[in-house]
Amino acid sequence: MSILPVHVVANFTVQDAAKYREYEKxxxxxxxxxxxxxxxxxxxxxxxxxxxxPEGRVVLFKFPSEAAATAWYHDPDYQALSEHRRAGTTLNFLTMVHGLPPRT
Known part of the structure; x- marks a missing residue:
């Protein structure tokens, strides 16, 4: 079984730039x-x-696997940091998109 990369797409509108900058840091x-x-x-x-x-900002990033993306999202440090994003933005979606397996 191969491990496939995944992409994460976020869409949000920044309401409080100072709070969002804390998240970015x-x-x-x-x-x-x-x-x-x-x-x-x-x-x-x-x-x-x-x-x-989508309104506002669209962000795209990639992880080597679904497990890595899930671990990132559930990381206690990320969850604590994301409170700045939650306080400074209106989130429309934060979505994981699975990669395609190699074609044979």
């Missing part, structure tokens, strides 16, 4: 601790189809 060390990789963010994403485009 601690985010990357915890992400790296779990093998996570920051890919990109966009404050002006474009939706080609669909009725409800």
């Amino acid at each position: 601690g985010f990357f060390p915890i992400l790296k601790k779990h093998g996570g990789e920051f890919i990109t963010f966009d404050d002006n994403s474009v939706t080609f189809e669909g009725g409800t485009p």
